[in-house]
Amino acid sequence: MAALPIYRWRLAPDGLATRRQLRSLGLRPGGQDVVAQLERPRRRRGPLVAYLYLVDRALPVRPMTVGRTAALAKANAARRWCPACRRDAGYVIPASLGMCTPCAYPDEQRVA
Structure with a gap:
């Protein structure tokens, strides 16, 4: 080559x-x-x-179809879902945490 x-x-x-x-x-x-x-x-x-x-x-570029748009929306919604508390976090959960901020830092949430 x-x-x-x-x-x-x-x-x-x-x-x-x-x-x-x-x-x-x-x-x-x-x-x-x-x-x-x-x-x-x-x-x-x-x-x-x-x-x-x-x-x-x-x-x-291939145009977005209805099916591709629905699949993208479903994938983005899954990134907002916290596996620990099973709620929609309202934001994309950081991969470094693997869960929403209140679940990752429960002690800091009680102080505030």
Whole structure:
């Protein structure tokens, strides 16, 4: 397999875009292979890498259907549900806690 061309930050040629850039244009990679890499240097760790795709081979983003909208709403509602007290927390429960704030810190809630 041939190595991918590597471009420095902000120096990629026209006609190439990252996934986010494609999405802002209303496009998606559409199954095409990565054609190049974009590297942004960092001081303490290795460079940040973004993959580039051809804009002219990108496909339009698929529209949201009724079923996909319902599934997304159900998934977002599940992220608000506390497994400890079995209530809707009213916000997305942090993954670091795994439960709503009153359940995670019961002593601090009594003091207030």
